[in-house]
Every structure is written in structure tokens, then in C-alpha cells.
Amino acid sequence: MPRVRTTKSLAKRIDLQYFTRRDAFRRWRLWLSLGIPVVAAGWIIYATGSRNQNLYTKGPLSSAHAVLTTNCNLCHVRAASYRAPVPDKACLSCHDAPPHNPRQTFTPACSSCHVEHMGKARIGETSDSACTQCHSDLKTTDGQHSVDSRVSGFDKKHPEFAVLRADRSDPGTINLNHYLHLQPTVRGPRGAVQLVCEDCHRPTNAQDAWPYSVAVVQPASQQPIVVGVADSQQQKRRSVKAGAGAYMASIRYVNQCAACHVLQFDRIIPEPAPHDKPEIVHAFIVKQYTDYIATHPDARRLPVLAIDDGMPPGLTQSILRPTGNESVTLASSPSDWVQQRTAEAERLLWNKNCKICHISTEHPGSGLPESVKAVIPGRWLPRAEFDHAAHLMLTCEACHASIRNSRKTSDTNLPSIGLCRQCHKQAGASKLAAEGRCFECHSYHDWRKERRVNGIMDITQP
């Protein structure tokens, strides 16, 4: 009889108790289901036993804090409850964080802007939303705003630089015509020169000598003592955090102007007048003439040259040459000679040399002029950081394009924000652009008020 397979015959083969035993598949499933979680639990227990808290970290710390990776308790301070968040005081135990603005309505927690455990990213690279949470609709404690109240991003929602707005201009009081100074026919100490930007404008950390400084025309021993605002004070007006080369060195007569704008007042006195307050200049001139007449008593017989007011203001030397228009006056005594000579010299200086650059008025009492305080801004964007050193690959005129045609002091020859946007974008490197987030130019903390923080960590000596 042929072998026939039916469901009944097949069913008869089945052991009716088969379901009470696990087959290999089900055994494997059971052991794996127990074994893998046990391995996972063993891993956790081992890490806990070896106090390896790094197991639970959200991610690696930033480069600056990487040394603290195995010391979670330095930042994660255990509160009374189970939780161990990072309070602000943990950050402040190592870092000072000067407040942003006394009129801000709330102070965000350190960790809300400076997010850790994100790997090697700089912890100072805060997201724009940390700033725009306030500045997109700015509110202050007194309701007053000194900045635009709706700033929500650099690409589109950032106002033009304040100094370039319609109602602003260069506040400088020194007459300066860039157009003239950049002509090839400008007369220098040894003939015509072609000035370039670097002749007058250099970063603060530049070491090489100024090409048109007082040293060109005057021996070091005779150079005037510099008086005025010290560099350190100027630095304080700028950002304390600015790196070397960020800003340009101050414009000072002795560095940038002295070689061409020589304050020589009399051909018989080789030393030029100091670039200083009128009373000091007056005292200098009087002393020079007094010393001269003491050593040259016959000079009293020399005529005192009177300056023809009709002559155009020009270089001092041409004025000092006799032209035939002078009236000749002989002094009756040495002091009279000094007085006459001083008057003429000061007339030359106050009415010609100084007036080329300075705005001045006559003081009613002393008869000496009073110059309007020279204001040459050293930092044009007081609420932002700008680093010239980071932009060294550009030519000066790439940004300061209007300089060659600038004839007036009031011209503000700064680039507009649109020019900056050509390179700087909010998305930064991800859009193959320079960084454009808020932190690139602005600092939340007012570092001028930074205070020293004493460290709290100790190192076990080997």
C-alpha cells in the first residue's frame, strides 16, 4: 500500500505534551532575554562601583572644562533633594560674570546660555536665541532703551550701525581731509610723498616706527614729553577683552603728524614748538627767546618780521623768508625783543599752524587761544567688538571704501552693516561664511567691571 500523508496521519506523530517543553528557539529567546539585560545591569553596577560617572554624561565637555570630566561634583552640586543641577554659584566659583546691564528685567542662568556637554565646541559660542530672548522685544526696568528694541538676528533683523545712521557723523574736532592726504603731491619732510593707510593707522601692537613721527624731524633728546591721556586709559575705554591688534593705535601728533606739520615758529629757533596746551607753548616760546637773546645780545638789532595777514596759510618756512612785505621794528631792550618776537611767533602759530587742524577760540583773560578738545574716536562701535587682526587679509579700502574721497572730518568712513553681511552670516561655517552669531561681535558680560575670582581647586603634589 503506497505511503499516503494526510493531516490526520501527520497529527498522529505529534507528541501531545510538546508544549510543556521549550524548544531550542524558545530556550535561546529566554536566555538572551535574561542575559542581555543582566549584562547591561552588570555594566551599570561596575561603573557605579568604580565611581565612573562619565558613563552617565550627556556628552563630552568643552575643551576648557575637559580636565573636569571625572569630577562631576565640582559643577553638579547636590541640592537638598535628589537632584544635582548646576547652580550659577558653581560657575561663579571660578568665573566672574559681570552683569550685562543694570536695567535688564531678568538675568538668565549661566547654563541657559553656556551649554556644556556639547563636545569641543567653545562654550562661549552661545546661540542667538540666548540674546534675542530679550533683544527681539527689549524691555527694561525703566522702559528706556538706548539700543534698538527689536533685534532678532544679524542676517536681516539687525539695525544699521549707530554711527552710520542719518543723524550721526564723525564727532572729531580735528580738521582732516583724507582726500588731500592721499594725493601724491603731499609735501613731506623731504619732498613730495604718497601716503598710505599704514603711515598713520596701525594696530596698537605694531612695533615698527612711525614714518612721520616727531623722531624724523627732531633729535630724541629734544622731543617733547608726551602729555595727555595715557594709553592705558584709552584701553579702558575700549574693550578690555580686545586682543592685541584689534584696534588701531590712537592718532597722536607726535606719531602721525609731527614730521610734516612742523610747529617751527622762527628760523633762529631750530626747535619746533611743543604740541601742547597754548600756555605751555607760550612758556616754551618765551624761554627759547629769552635763552637766545641771552646768548645773542646783538640779535636785538635784527628786525622782527611781521607776518602779512594776506599771505595764505602755508608752510612756516615760506613765511619766515623775508619777502619785502615785512615792517621792520627794533626792540628797545632784550625783554622787549622777547615780547615782540613771542607775539609774532604766537600770531603765526595760533592763526596759521594750529588752525590748520584745530578749532580754537580766544580766551578772554589770557589772550591765549583755547582749542576745542580734540576728539578722535578710538573705537567707533562701543557696543560691539571689532578685531582688525582677524581681518588682515583684506585691504583697508575693501571696508573703508569711501576714504579716498573723504574731504570732511564729519565723514564717517566706516563700512555699513551690509558690507559685513557679505562675509558674516548667522549660519556661519555651515553656510561657508564667517561667523555671524551675536557672540562674534557682542559680549553679554560687561568685562570692564570684571573682578578677580580666587580659584578653588587644588592639585595633589607629586
Next chain:
Amino acid sequence: MIIDRSHRGWFIASLILLAVGGLLYVPYAFLSTAGVGGGSVPGIIYGSVGSAMMIFAGLLGARKKYRTWRLGRATWWMRGHLWLGFLSFPFILFHAGFRLGNGPLTRVLMALFLVVFISGIVGAVLQHFMPKMMTERVSMETVFDQIDSVLDQLVTEAAQIISDIAAAVEHQIEREEAAEELLPASGRARKAGVVTAPDERVSGQITSFFQSQMKPYLLSRHTRKYFLGNPIQASTAIQQLKVLVPQSLWAKFDDLENICEEKRELERQRKLHKILHGWLLIHIPASYALIFLGVVHAVLALRY
């Protein structure tokens, strides 16, 4: 379980949940001052929702184990397992800010999560065509756990058939020898050149075939090295043995061929069964580990 029209309600609900989660994620991602992350309030909410979905999916095993529980039908739980398990993936991604984990524990968690999710997808896809394939390719399916037992019975059956064939051949030989002795000398001479009956070697060949080929084949799980796994080669070999025996015994060889075919079917069933269910060996243990480590992660993350 096949995803068909009966899943429509779950599909729509999942779609709505996903849309809501995604729409809420967008402003959260753009406006967050500290960036998206699991430690933020929205991040914790996303993580909690995703974890709840995973735990619900994990409870399917308990529901299937305790069938008398009156907590909804098993099919309802199965649908929930599929859809909420699927939905947990985007919610966990929202929770993690689309990062795959930066710390050791979070990396392992994300790796386990991907293993569970992908194995689950594979399993769900297999469920849609493997059962039909098994029905088509395995005509006489048996209980998977009993395949080895059935194969033992097949070996016993085949041994019996071989024994019957051998006995029949021996009997035939004896009869031929007895008949030959009764023939006159001239008749024996005429018969000498004609082979009309099996001799002793045939029985040995058949027995040797069974011992060296058929029995190992029936008992082996790696059948590729045996020619009996190929139906054409098996048929050819058995035909070669068939012609050595009287026609009355040919039906027995047909039975042997039938047994080899049944073996092939059983192996086919075993292979398809492993494909259909093998992913569970990864999916289930990984999901237990995922839930355990997920609890550890939640407790410690909330602490820090």
C-alpha cells in the same frame, strides 16, 4: 499581524500624534536658548512620551502570556505595539534633538533603540508575506517544535522499509535458488547468462545506501552536502536501486522517495520558520535591555 484596513484608526491617530509632536518641535528647536536637548522641559516631555510608548509596546509580551487578562483584546494590544512602537522612534529623536547620543550610556541606548526598531520593522514586514510563502511551499506543515521528533519517526519508518526490502530480496533469492536446483543441467546452463533475480549484493547495496546516505540525511540539519536534498538526484539514485529489485518491490522505493521529499519539506519549513521568527531573538532581548537602561538613563538624567 498584517497591517490592513483594520489598522486605519491606529494609523490616523499615530499620524496626528506625529504631526502634533513635529509641529511643537519646530518652534522649540528655533527658540530654545540652550539648544534642543533631553534635559530641557520639552525634551523631557518628548522623552517621557516616547518611553511610555516603548513600555506599552513592551507590555505586549505580558498580555500574551496572561491570556485571561481582561485588558483589551490581544489584537488591540498587537496593533498598539506596532503603531506606538513605531511612533516612539520620532519622539525619541525629538527628545534627543536628532543626536545619536554623545555619552557612553546614551550611545548604547540609541544603538539598542535602533536595533529594536529596525528588527521590529523587519519582523513586521516578514509577517506580511512569509506565512503565505510557507503555506505555498510547505504543503504538509507540522509543529515546528516536533520536526526533530517527526524526522526520528521518518528514520524509523525508512529503516523498516529498507528492512522489508532486504527481507523480500533475501526471500526472492532463496526461492530462485530452490527453483534452480529443480532445473535439469541444460536448463541451468541456459539460465547462467541471464540475470533474472536479485543476488546477495543487492541487499547489501540497499542497506548500505540507507546507512551511508539516507539515514544521515534524514537526521542531519545541514542537508546541502547530501545529494538526497536535491529531488532530481534523489530520484535518480532511488531509480538506480529500483531496477535491481523485482517490480513487486518498486512501490517500497516510491515510499523511500516520498520520505526524502517529506524531509525536504520539513527542512524548508524549519528554514522559513527561522526567518519568520528569528528576528525575535534580537528584538526581545534588546528591548528588555533598552527598557532597563532607559530607566537608568531617566533617573540619572533627571538628577543631573
